[in-house]
Amino acid sequence: MLDVERIREDFPILHQQVNGRPLVYLDNAATTQKPRQVIDALVRYYETDNANIHRGIHALAVRATEQYEGVRAKVAAHIGAANPSDVVFTRNTTESINLVARAWGDANLRPGDEVVLSIMEHHSNIIPWQQLAKRTGAVLRYVDITGEGELAIDQLRAIIGPRTKLVTIVHMSNVLGTINPVGDIAEMAHAAGALVLVDGAQSAPHLPIDVRSLGCDFFAFSAHKMLGPTGVGVLWARPGLLESMDPFLGGGEMISIVRPEESTWAEVPHKFEAGTPNIADVIAFGAALDYLGGIGMANVRRHEEHLAGYAIDALRSIEGLKVHGPLDPERRGGAVSFSVPGVHPHDVSTIVDSYGVAIRAGHHCAQLLMRRLQVPATNRASLYIYNREQEIDALVEALHEATRIFARADSRTAVR
Amino acid sequence: MLDVERIREDFPILHQQVNGRPLVYLDNAATTQKPRQVIDALVRYYETDNANIHRGIHALAVRATEQYEGVRAKVAAHIGAANPSDVVFTRNTTESINLVARAWGDANLRPGDEVVLSIMEHHSNIIPWQQLAKRTGAVLRYVDITGEGELAIDQLRAIIGPRTKLVTIVHMSNVLGTINPVGDIAEMAHAAGALVLVDGAQSAPHLPIDVRSLGCDFFAFSAHKMLGPTGVGVLWARPGLLESMDPFLGGGEMISIVRPEESTWAEVPHKFEAGTPNIADVIAFGAALDYLGGIGMANVRRHEEHLAGYAIDALRSIEGLKVHGPLDPERRGGAVSFSVPGVHPHDVSTIVDSYGVAIRAGHHCAQLLMRRLQVPATNRASLYIYNREQEIDALVEALHEATRIFARADSRTAVR
Amino acid sequence: MPIPEPQFDDLYRELLLDHMRHPRNRGALENPTHRLDGVNPVCGDEVHIEVAVGDSEVRDIAFSGLGCSISQSSASMLTENVKGKKLQDIARLRDHFQAMLVDGADPAPDLGDLEAFQGVARFPVRVKCAMLPWKVLDEVIEGAAPAPQGDRQ
Amino acid sequence: MPIPEPQFDDLYRELLLDHMRHPRNRGALENPTHRLDGVNPVCGDEVHIEVAVGDSEVRDIAFSGLGCSISQSSASMLTENVKGKKLQDIARLRDHFQAMLVDGADPAPDLGDLEAFQGVARFPVRVKCAMLPWKVLDEVIEGAAPAPQGDRQ
């Protein structure tokens, strides 16, 4: 088990009061907080090494370049990638997926070709494919979920066929918490000759990841959801795949020889990193990976599995409250969505915020899933390494207050 | 005049030794250093307010959103824009230009339509148009420079015609320092019914900017070249233009209603900011704008004009050294490129680095211009608010050493 | 020192909760002159309004929608407060409502029971919820084209 | 304490500067078996090599190019050091050269005057300049297809 109290010491932001109460931060699926080590890495970089990279001969440029490229190697190691050059830095998961849709999709999809995805995808793994479908005439095929909030795997098997060119699937749902069997899915897809993109925005922060054993072709995630700074995303691609793709953004750093009408490209991954990258934040992301590596991703997972179980039990003690997604913590991550009977999620969120508890209310960028669940929105508490059982208790206490306020309305109006 | 010594106190990185000498940082056209105020803004954000924006009801999310949107208003004010909603945050100038090429260009260019640009453009203002030309069948028309390194304005006038759809031009050259008359250019272009994009990567940091008096339609620049953090770019568009454009990247935050096959978009500028933005760095960019505003852009310009004049004179005291671009500091900015006779720029750069002086050597992402100047590469010293005359002197001293070393080779080998 | 319990009486006034539980004028009109839709992009709250305008006056009005207690009770109270009123008076009402919520102004006398939303001003993210139905009605107040014939798709 | 003057004797050895000023085997071959091009993406340095290989041996070699003193003198010294040598010996030479520059190894005896590049190891960004011509030659050493007939475009 993690030494949560010691971990909390590393997170300055957690030691504050919100609305007169200690902050309880349960919005980690949106973005996580940053340990002192990551903040320090930013400060250190700007105070000692800041320079533009790759083309400079002077001392600062050499230091900055070495650190930036060093983090690429760290990312590769963290996700079990064979080569640092298969790792592209982007702004976020969203840009990583758009990059694939443009640089791979535009060249490979023909009218009638199919992109298979699920009803539980985040908008970032839907809209780029809608746009691609519009550009190419490709067709989107959606896989449903089961009543338990798991992927309808039999339906997926039935949908994948000779016209399938890509299966793009979320590894861990940001609403349901569901962990999808991407290894099996990759096998199915590959058997049909399709590629597989895994949206790892919620899995990379919370599970040990080994892209080779996952067997996927693309893996996308965001630094800001795993202790890193905002502004850094990752796209990993199977060796050889990036080489075969056209560039996406054009500009400095990604060229080899520029002529007036046509140019040649730099080697991967630089071909995909046009312009000055987010140097400082990539370097600080290295500190986040070191921090997670020091804890051990298996330990992160164990902690969250335990805490998710605790949270689900505690939430379900509230009468009528519905937890969406799998109830078995072994089958899911720590993003726990729920509906409180008779209280709209925004009202819930406002009330619990007054108790210093930060949860998220809304569609969580998953409108298709909301419609499938027949809810306008949900509440979501999402966990990370610094969360404790007593914080779940604080949430539950605040939820009781929410139901009291709205029950009061009920009883009063019933009298009218 | 600026109080440079006081300004230097705000820049921790400047107070270090490189190779046993005080650092002389003259690579500001690549990226500038950051004042303590910007670094502090990052630290403050991560230590007190960090949360994902726009969709959160809890206290941190509200604070983060207000600060992020507050910087949008600051950017608008800094460049004389009427509406914050005409300001889109990107990663860098490069992405801003690519956004226009995709979201405006793909929808508006037909085969045979012309994009007019100059031979002095940065690769970031060339490659996106080459890619667009390939996608649409549009044609690129290049304007040459004069012997003095200024834009051949008569040629430009002759080239602009009924087929011109876009004139895209650098405001201040990152190699020659040339300041282009974008106001006049915008008039010419508009008379022909074309739009005008201004690459302001080098002008926004160094000149007072008023997009309305410039009269352009798009204005792009990068935070990291004007005291801000890496990872933030800006695209400003004339009011109404963004509304008329299709979105570029698809994903979270940029949608309104998502249905399986088709979706509707959020209002501008959010339509163009898919996924979690680089929240922290945008907020810290606000501190950079405050810092520059405190100095006053007119004062920044006056300081650099003076220092550029000093640098040009000092450099030209070296026998045979050639300064590229206008020699009159009134007509140019503080990016001063030069060639040292008989010494390749990389050798120059290595030697001056040993004296603690950071300059850049290479093609500066302007290969077309290098070919036009008939040089394989140049040296470039580029100035900012914290640079002093004595730093120019240190550069000149190191350059003398470089010529000595290679002259030694000359004399020795002459004896052979 | 004991931590004070948060007080929600101010935000969730009885009147407001009453309108949430028992919305007034919920439904559709037979012969609306306008059909208007609004979505709060921040949270997805929806308000649909049908209104029959004649002689620069709101003759009849009905709403439907989906969302939090604030947006739905605001829609309900809006219908009660504009029915039978002249468009120009409604415009003034909207301005006063907005001034109270956005600028923190004291409630103007003509607001009447709309004053119940004053507490929302302290919750800036929720202000949009309260304003949503009024934004939807804007189109009518500013005199937009009447609704197309045929059913809403 | 006086600041020591930087010493460049180590980086810019006389021999190296001599090769820069007076390149050996600069030009083209009549009948090359291979034409090879290399660009250092970091700085744009170019090296072009033409080589005539026969019997697993470099019979003749010439280079042209554009770039800094390090890349151009390295190309010049490369031509002197590989002419008439067996490909397998050249491969060993390359490995030793790389070991000296990249890993900071002591110069192997077979390097001969190539040892002049040892000082470059202290300037990591410049190592690529020195390695560039050797990278270009790699294709021949590893036994790639011969050059196409006709002129280089």
Ligand SMILES: Cc1ncc(COP(=O)(O)O)c(C=O)c1O
């Ligand atoms: C004139 C000009 N345009 C565009 C760019 C590209 O800026 P960025 O690398 O921040 O995208 C630069 C900076 O290198 C520049 O100097």
Ligand SMILES: Cc1ncc(COP(=O)(O)O)c(C=O)c1O
């Ligand atoms: C499953 C999933 N995919 C994609 C994203 C998008 O991540 P980002 O906003 O960092 O691009 C998120 C985060 O909101 C997510 O949870």
